[in-house]
Amino acid sequence: MEWANSLDPREQERLLRERYPHLLEEPRREERAAERGLPPLPGAREGGVVTRFAPNPDFVIHIGNARPAILSHEYARMYRGRMVLRFEDTDPRTKTPIREAYDLIREDLRWLGVRWDEEYIQSLRMEVFYSHARGMLERGCAYVDLCGEESRELLRSGRACHTREREPEWQLEQWDRMLAGEYGEGEAVVRVKTDLSHPNPSVRDWVALRIIDTERYPHPLVGSRYRVWPTYNFAVSVDDHLMGVTHVLRGKEHQVNTEKQLYVYRCFGWEPPVFIHFGRLKLEGFIMSKSKIRRLLEENPGKFLGYDDPRFGTIAGLRRRGILAEAIRRVILEVGVKPGDATLSWSNLAAVNRKLLDAAADRVMFVEDPVWLEVEAGGGCLEAEIPYHPDRPERRRTIRVCSGDEVGLTRQDASRGEVRLMGLGNFRVAQGRLELVNTSLDYARSRRLPIIHWTPRRGAVPMEVLEPVELEFRVHRGYAEPAILEYGPDSRLQLVRFGFARIDEVASGAVRAFYTHP
């Protein structure tokens, strides 16, 4: 084994091919297995799958929300079905939608590669919910509860408001009164008749529609046009059916909601979709919670950059840090639809991202906290021709360095004695100077000289790389070689021997970037 390890990889492969050709077949089969994506969807048939992603536009989405979005999209595509995007904005009071969030969510989804075929906004479909509320009342599946607070007590002990027993005509009359604005908040609600002895009290005669004073809490899209609003469970049931949704993929926090929603399907005689609930998805070391992020933003003005701060687990934050959409897709597809919770490790996401980035990102030299040393090259000049990417040697820049010029090295490299400056030549560090030994690469190899990154002082660009560490930034200050100015914001680079980074801002000749990962 030791012998085999000491061989050149090419030699290893050659020997393998010669002696054990069947072993080389093996990886290909495994590779195919690894690419086999999601498990089949129960009850799915080609062309007959409709999925949906239904966010509340009260904030941007995070990587946990990306799971249902990506999975829904992926399954719809897998079966050549459709995907619906539906904004669930039916609570202008406690989960007030934000006007900008609709677009921010669309943008995040598009960036993630999620394509939807239809889009709906629930606050624009109020008449649909009203007519179905009427339908429920007509059929005796629901009633108008006029008991207010008392109902909660009643329901807790398996009883209900006396209006539950009234006939449909009476219910419809009350319903019209609700719509006419004759009742205030809390005075009248429409409840769905369920099993009053259901073990979960919240399921017992759950509320389908309630009154919200939109004069006080206007909705960002429809203002105070409506006072009667459907609850999540009612709106979802109606819409999922009307939109032909066949498969609902959502987190397990919705398990109980599924039970509630089934009452609506039963009332109308609709066939319910297949419900699939999966566990929570967290990203190690990141804050994902809407409320927490909002609080941090409010309580520390100036400390955070916004909802897309790279220290947050929002899609926008990960994007700003330099994570690629494809990396997020891959890890989410790998996690799949298990009911258990999953905590993505950062190193795992980083590894997937690195693999993708490595093929694409140009290599540029950035020297943190440089030591400037004067070059002594026998009075002459040297030119370093360095490819931007090892796989594309034809694209390269030239850096010219003459005797008397200064170049910057990291403190550590400057204390090494003899080094090879990448692309330039071999130098001895002595008395604060860099003395040229020769330019032979073979020499550097035979002496096993460290091959290091560097920057000329002339034209060096001040650069700051911000590395997210929990809720802080570790700031790396230094200088990058002049070529960095060829890249604008949103460029993703590999800073040689430092790590991957995404340029966030280039202002007055200085660059600010975020450290993505090693």
Add this chain to the structure above:
RNA sequence: GCCGCGGUAGUAUAGCCCGGCCCAGUAUGCGGGCCUUUCGAGCCCGUGACCCGGGUUCAAAUCCCGGCCGCGGCACCA
């Protein structure tokens, strides 16, 4: 507290439905080597897991029972 759902290496996942091919596969991490004008990538080797306890069985990660732990829900939120 009540209801529901889960527990495979540091992390994620395969296998569990239909017990043997699993002294458990893969990815990532970690350790080492080779290669390479990067401490990156690639290649090779190694490392490390079936929550615990009973039971059924010739045979259990897989089936049954009990326990422990984790998560979710218990809104006129979504």
